Amino acid sequence: MNSKLIFGIAKSLLLARWRQTLVAAVGVTFSIAMFITLLSFMNGLNDLLDGLILNRTPHVRLYNEIKPSENQPVNASAEFENSYNFISSVKSGITRQEIYNSEPIMQAVKDDDRVLGVAPKLNTQVFFNEGTIDISGTISGIDVEEEMRLFNFQDYVTAGVAIDAKNVANSIILGKGLADILAADIGDVVQVTTIQGERFPLKVVGYFQSGIQEIDKVQSYASIGTTQKLMGKPANYITDIQVKLHNLESAPAVAKEYEQVFNIDAEDIQTANSQFETGSNIRTLISYSVGIVLLIVAGFGIFNILNMMIYEKMDSIAILKATGFSGRDVNKIFLLIALSIGFFGGMVGLGFGFVFSVIIDNIPFNTAALPTIKTYPVSYNPVFYLIGGFFSLITTYFAGFFPARKASKVDPVEIIRGK
Numbered sequence: 001m002n003s004k005l006i007f008g009i010a011k012s013l014l015l016a017r018w019r020q021t022l023v024a025a026v027g028v029t030f031s032i033a034m035f036i037t038l039l040s041f042m043n044g045l046n047d048l049l050d051g052l053i054l055n056r057t058p059h060v061r062l063y064n065e066i067k068p069s070e071n072q073p074v075n076a077s078a079e080f081e082n083s084y085n086f087i088s089s090v091k092s093g094i095t096r097q098e099i100y101n102s103e104p105i106m107q108a109v110k111d112d113d114r115v116l117g118v119a120p121k122l123n124t125q126v127f128f129n130e131g132t133i134d135i136s137g138t139i140s141g142i143d144v145e146e147e148m149r150l151f152n153f154q155d156y157v158t159a160g161v162a163i164d165a166k167n168v169a170n171s172i173i174l175g176k177g178l179a180d181i182l183a184a185d186i187g188d189v190v191q192v193t194t195i196q197g198e199r200f201p202l203k204v205v206g207y208f209q210s211g212i213q214e215i216d217k218v219q220s221y222a223s224i225g226t227t228q229k230l231m232g233k234p235a236n237y238i239t240d241i242q243v244k245l246h247n248l249e250s251a252p253a254v255a256k257e258y259e260q261v262f263n264i265d266a267e268d269i270q271t272a273n274s275q276f277e278t279g280s281n282i283r284t285l286i287s288y289s290v291g292i293v294l295l296i297v298a299g300f301g302i303f304n305i306l307n308m309m310i311y312e313k314m315d316s317i318a319i320l321k322a323t324g325f326s327g328r329d330v331n332k333i334f335l336l337i338a339l340s341i342g343f344f345g346g347m348v349g350l351g352f353g354f355v356f357s358v359i360i361d362n363i364p365f366n367t368a369a370l371p372t373i374k375t376y377p378v379s380y381n382p383v384f385y386l387i388g389g390f391f392s393l394i395t396t397y398f399a400g401f402f403p404a405r406k407a408s409k410v411d412p413v414e415i416i417r418g419k
Contacts, residue, residue, distance in 0.1 A: 006329060009320070010336040020308070021341060027297075028345030028396065029352060032388050035291035036353025039384045041360055042287040044377035056151050056210065057269050058119070058242035059251040062105065062258060064097055065265040102238040105262050114245055114254060119146035120224060121240040124231050129191040129199070130182055137178055137218045139192070141227025150244040153221075160186050160206025166223045172202040176209040177217035194230050202226070291388075295395045303399040327408035334407050338400020339393060346392025350385050 014021050099105065106118050122141045127134040144166040147153035154162040157173060165173050172192075174184060184190050189201045202222065209216055222230075228237055243258075245251055251268035259266040320330060361378040 006332055006336065010333045010340065013333070014337055014340060024341045025345035025348070028295075028342055028392055029349040031291075031294040031297065032346050032349025032392050033352035033356060034294050035388050035391070036350060036384055037356040037360070038291055039287050039387075040353070040357040040378050040380065041376070042283055043379040043381060043384075044361075046283055047379060048373065048377040054269065054273060056156070057273055058151075059245040059248055059269045060243040060255045060258060061267045061272070062099065062109075062241040062243065062262065062264050063239060063267070064099060066097070097239045098233075099238050099241060099264065102236060102241065105264070106241055108262075109241065109243055109258070114247065114250060116244040116246050117146060117150045119143050119150055119242040119244075120238045121242055122224065122227055122231075122233075122238055123240070124227060125195050126230070127193040128178065128182055129193055134193065135178070135181060137175075137220060139172065139227055139230065140219065140221050141224040142221055143224055150242070156208055156210055157206045158209045160204075162206060164205035165221060165226075168203060168205050170200070170202055170226055170229075171205040171222065172226070173206040173208050173221045174204055175216035175219045176207045177213055178220060179204070179207050181217065192230065194232075196232060198230070198232070200230055292391065295391050300399070303403065331404045331408035334404035335397065335400050338396045338404070342392045342396025342399075345396075346389050349392065350388055353385075353388065354380075 102120065106120065109115055109118050120143055124139050124141070126137055126139050128137050129135075142153070142165075144153065144163055148162055158176065160173065162173070165171055172190065174182070174190070182190055184204050186204055186206065188204050190204060191199060192202055193199050208219065208221060210219070224238075225235070228235060231237070243254075245254060248269065252270055255266040255268040255271075258264070320333075321327070357378050357380065360376050363376050365373060365376045
């Protein structure tokens with residue numbers, strides 16, 4: 001049958017029951033709009049929460065892990081060579097936290113095409129002296145410029161300038177929670193006692209805020225040179241090498257390779273932060289599940305409306321078939337009606353979903369835990385809109401498939417005889 005004629009009949013049937021058509025289209029519009037809004041907001045929230053940790057975590061970390069020696073002295077004894085030896089209360093071996101030959105290792109890693117950058121690091125435990133009270137804390141010695149380039153360190157420095165930790169001698173960037181406990185303002189000098197008992201004055205040049213309060217109460221940052229001086233170590237003393245890759249997904253394989261090549265312990269980001277990835281996946285799954293349920297509910301609404309339309313239009317269907325329209329043509333007409341509702345309702349829903357996302361993105365969100373965040377996080381990933389448009393068509397197609405099939409099997413003789 002002529003396609004133009006089929007389109008015309010489908011249009012006439014749609015407009016003849018325009019109120020029912022509008023209700024069905026509004027159902028699709030609402031479902032798609034909520035689907036887009038929910039996914040945009042939840043994925044924006046995922047990006048924010050993961051960013052608090054993952055943006056500050058190297059893709060591969062090279063270090064020396066403190067662990068018991070695998071070859072215990074009893075295993076080397078000829079007397080017990082053919083015996084099973086069970087050893088209790090095994091203590092860690094004499095291992096060095098320092099990475100041996102750190103400079104050649106870093107240079108070799110930098111020359112790897114898969115690597116975006118390398119940042120050395122070392123940590124030390126200290127006591128911050130507040131009158132007669134000693135407050136325990138941690139100072140991380142970092143290459144400030146590389147931390148800024150690779151890990152967005154400057155975004156977490158909420159007061160002062162991050163680069164001052166390098167440019168100002170004997171300086172420190174305090175965690176905001178720790179600065180509040182010490183009542184230390186920028187420009188003040190805090191007294192630090194190392195685990196060796198040495199006391200050093202350090203000038204406060206900024207505040208650091210990670211968004212995790214317990215970390216900000218103990219964590220602070222200084223340049224590598226300042227930290228090495230605190231520890232009484234030489235200039236080549238490094239305990240961690242942080243590696244940032246071009247491709248995050250390759251981190252596990254690269255970590256295993258570096259572990260074998262450099263004979264050093266290596267930890268990839270997926271292993272270090274598996275709990276955060278699990279949480280993100282669950283939140284995303286919930287978002288998609290709720291959105292798809294909304295679309296299915298809208299599909300049942302379209303199914304009911306088309307069923308009612310077929311029941312009311314039995315005589316029209318009978319006339320169509322009596323005048324030469326085949327069951328396949330009638331099937332096409334009602335499928336076209338369903339897809340038209342899905343298409344136009346879906347397009348309007350995508351527009352409303354974008355508008356709702358923009359509204360959420362402009363709602364003020366101020367919290368002391370996240371000083372760099374000013375509004376609620378929203379993701380404008382175009383994939384969400386493609387999925388929403390695809391599902392609107394698929395849902396309405398299946399919602400119209402069974403009513404259309406029912407209409408195609410109507411026997412015009414029985415309908416006309418009944419009339």
